[in-house]
Structures are given as structure tokens and as C-alpha cells.
Amino acid sequence: MLMTTIFKKLLSQFVFNNQKNLNMSSDDIPIEGNGNVIFGCEIPDEILLQIFENLDDYILVKYVPLVCRHWHEISKTWHLWKARFIKRRNIKVSKGRMDRFLSSWDNPLVVATVQWLCVNSDRKPVNFNILKNPSGEQGFSHWKVQHGGDNLIVEETPNGCDPIPEETGLPTQHCFVSSYALCRRSQSVSLYRDLGFKPFVLQVLEPSLIISEWVSARFDCGAQSMIQVSVIGKKENPTVFITRWKDSDFGRVEWYKMWKKVNYEELPDGMHTIHFKNLSQDTQFWAGHYGAKTAGSSVVLDISTD
Structure with missing residues (x-):
């Protein structure tokens, strides 16, 4: 709870009060203030990762990378998103695909795809039936x-x-x-x-x-x-x-x-x-x-x- 409160305050300070950050590219994200010092306390990367692992997917993708260059890099690490797969989202991905994700993690499209899977997991776009009313419980609705x-x-x-x-x-x-x-x-x-x-x-x-x-x-x-x-x-x-x-x-x-x-x-x-x-x-x-x-x-x- 304390870590979450600190994060929200910091995020509000760096992003919500600086709306121009929303239009930044990764090259524009400030290098100074590397994000490990929060209200005068130095926070190890391991603690930041624990905080990030418990954030909403949309916030992690949309806002966290805009705080600073360091947070941008941490928010896109393979360790973080693999943990979200396994611990939080229960998205079943074959071993071959997981290995391919890891070997191609320097490809921005691979990172964006894994993030997309987590953000859209509630829509069940993969590994679930995409047809509606499959047996007629709702009459001929959707058919x-x-x-x-x-x-x-x-x-x-x-x-x-x-x-x-x-x-x-x-x-x-x-x-x-x-x-x-x-x-x-x-x-x-x-x-x-x-x-x-x-x-x-x-x-x-x-x-x-x-x-x-x-x-x-x-x-x-x-x-x-x-x-x-x-x-x-x-x-x-x-x-x-x-x-x-x-x-x-x-x-x-x-x-x-x-x-x-x-x-x-x-x-x-x-x-x-x-x-x-x-x-x-x-x-x-x-x-x-x-x-x-x-x-x-x-x-x-x-x-x-x-």
C-alpha cells in the first residue's frame, strides 16, 4: 500500500502535471532524475519491479515509460512482462513462442505484442472461442x-x-x-x-x-x-x-x-x-x-x- 501511494504521487508529479510528456517519443524522455530517487530515498530496481508488477497494465504501458528514461527501460524488460504472464494474467503461451519472444526482445514489435496480450486479456482474443452463442442458448442471436x-x-x-x-x-x-x-x-x-x-x-x-x-x-x-x-x-x-x-x-x-x-x-x-x-x-x-x-x-x- 505504501509503495503504491508513493508511486501514484510520483506519477502525478512527473506525468499528470506535465501533459506534454504524453506526446514524447522514447528519445525525448528526460535522462536526468533517473527515477531511483523518490522523495530523497534511493529505491533499488528490484523494488521498482515489484511495484510495476502490481500496476494496472494500461498504466504500465501508457504512463510509466514517460516518467524518465530509466523507468522507460525497466517497464519494457522481459523479466517484468514474463512475470505478468505467469503470475497475474494466466495467459498460456507455448514454450516455442516464449523462447521466440525472449530471443527477439530487442524488437519493439515483440515488446508491443506482449504488452497488447496483457492489456487485452479480458477480451479473450486468444485461446478462447471467438464465436458468440455457440450452442443456441440465446436462440439465433449473433447468427x-x-x-x-x-x-x-x-x-x-x-x-x-x-x-x-x-x-x-x-x-x-x-x-x-x-x-x-x-x-x-x-x-x-x-x-x-x-x-x-x-x-x-x-x-x-x-x-x-x-x-x-x-x-x-x-x-x-x-x-x-x-x-x-x-x-x-x-x-x-x-x-x-x-x-x-x-x-x-x-x-x-x-x-x-x-x-x-x-x-x-x-x-x-x-x-x-x-x-x-x-x-x-x-x-x-x-x-x-x-x-x-x-x-x-x-x-x-x-x-x-x-
């Missing part, structure tokens, strides 16, 4: 739907097949249910607008794309389902990834996970938008809702594995 047959519907509990298993990690038993003609639902995510990504962040992180969805069929009717994910980048035509399921290949009643991992090298340059589409129906042309049941539609930008 664009093209109905076929007797329309796509949502069941609160799946009829005619096994319950959704616990291993899915889904919080409810809701699922989308298709009909005798093709039912489509789609959702687009802008990596820049919706998740706050910067182009350089994606280039530094090199995330993999993990696409998945759980699917099942009734005991008394055949069904099929397909995931089609389009990744839009610099080129006019998107890069499309597809995974399919059919009851004749995998069986009915039980739930099966459609899954595909796309490495970063396979993704288009300058990717900025991801478009997810599910296409489902039955295979016997029965009136009603005897088509494929789907839940847990998921697209994850993964940095937890190499």
Missing part, C-alpha cells in the same frame, strides 16, 4: 440463418440421441437442429474491430486456427453436417477450410467432435476476418426436425501449442 425444410430450430435438450457429454465443456444441453433441406447458419468475426488485434500482433504471435463443433443424429434418421470456415486476408479470394460429418461414417446417437487445426503458415497474409458457416440436414427427407444436431461451434486463435 445469420438461412432456413431449409421446416426451418432450423434450437432444442433445450437433444431429442432422439444421447445427452451432450460433459467432456464437451458446454454449460447447457442446447443444440441447433436441422431439417430435411439444407439449413445454414453463419457468423463473422473481425479480428481488428471485434477483438482489437493489430496486424503486427498477428504476425508476431503466429496463431494456429482451431475449428471445432459437436454433432450428433437421431437414432431413427440419417443426417450430415459440414463446417466451412473462410479466412479473409489481403487477397480477393478467401482461404476456405472444410470439415464434414455423416452418420453413415461415424454412427448415430453419440456425439462426435468435428475438428480441424490450421497452422499459421496455411493462413492468408494479412488475415482480418473469419467467417464460420455450418450446413446441416437429414439424409432421408423426413418432414420435421430429424437432421443433424450441432452444438459448441468454435473458432480459436491458439497460441498455447506450437
Whole structure:
């Protein structure tokens, strides 16, 4: 508490009362008064690091570097940001990426990327599903739907097949249910607008794309389902990834996970938008809702594995 109070007073003195500092470049930051002397007391770097480790990410990125050249250098050290990864933010980053961050820490874009991850961690841009309403708990909210047959519907509990298993990690038993003609639902995510990504962040992180969805069929009717994910980048035509399921290949009643991992090298340059589409129906042309049941539609930008 005492250290935090001292810091706030010092920060107010150096920054908030000197608004021109906000427009400074790193070369303009004053060298004199190296920041280790606070109200006449010399503070070791180890103590400053402990204070910095407990500050809000935004303050650490936006204001601390402007106090003086010494604080600017300390606020960008690998030790500080690695500690924030491990101790405070629980951001899971693969060993390969962590090693790459360390070896490239003299690159300002790498530093900015790690800082961006911490500042934006509450938005869950990586290692979490970026699709909303993945199982229909909110009806068709966030989905664009093209109905076929007797329309796509949502069941609160799946009829005619096994319950959704616990291993899915889904919080409810809701699922989308298709009909005798093709039912489509789609959702687009802008990596820049919706998740706050910067182009350089994606280039530094090199995330993999993990696409998945759980699917099942009734005991008394055949069904099929397909995931089609389009990744839009610099080129006019998107890069499309597809995974399919059919009851004749995998069986009915039980739930099966459609899954595909796309490495970063396979993704288009300058990717900025991801478009997810599910296409489902039955295979016997029965009136009603005897088509494929789907839940847990998921697209994850993964940095937890190499």
C-alpha cells in the first residue's frame, strides 16, 4: 500500500502535471532524475519491479515509460512482462513462442505484442472461442440463418440421441437442429474491430486456427453436417477450410467432435476476418426436425501449442 501511494504521487508529479510528456517519443524522455530517487530515498530496481508488477497494465504501458528514461527501460524488460504472464494474467503461451519472444526482445514489435496480450486479456482474443452463442442458448442471436425444410430450430435438450457429454465443456444441453433441406447458419468475426488485434500482433504471435463443433443424429434418421470456415486476408479470394460429418461414417446417437487445426503458415497474409458457416440436414427427407444436431461451434486463435 505504501509503495503504491508513493508511486501514484510520483506519477502525478512527473506525468499528470506535465501533459506534454504524453506526446514524447522514447528519445525525448528526460535522462536526468533517473527515477531511483523518490522523495530523497534511493529505491533499488528490484523494488521498482515489484511495484510495476502490481500496476494496472494500461498504466504500465501508457504512463510509466514517460516518467524518465530509466523507468522507460525497466517497464519494457522481459523479466517484468514474463512475470505478468505467469503470475497475474494466466495467459498460456507455448514454450516455442516464449523462447521466440525472449530471443527477439530487442524488437519493439515483440515488446508491443506482449504488452497488447496483457492489456487485452479480458477480451479473450486468444485461446478462447471467438464465436458468440455457440450452442443456441440465446436462440439465433449473433447468427445469420438461412432456413431449409421446416426451418432450423434450437432444442433445450437433444431429442432422439444421447445427452451432450460433459467432456464437451458446454454449460447447457442446447443444440441447433436441422431439417430435411439444407439449413445454414453463419457468423463473422473481425479480428481488428471485434477483438482489437493489430496486424503486427498477428504476425508476431503466429496463431494456429482451431475449428471445432459437436454433432450428433437421431437414432431413427440419417443426417450430415459440414463446417466451412473462410479466412479473409489481403487477397480477393478467401482461404476456405472444410470439415464434414455423416452418420453413415461415424454412427448415430453419440456425439462426435468435428475438428480441424490450421497452422499459421496455411493462413492468408494479412488475415482480418473469419467467417464460420455450418450446413446441416437429414439424409432421408423426413418432414420435421430429424437432421443433424450441432452444438459448441468454435473458432480459436491458439497460441498455447506450437
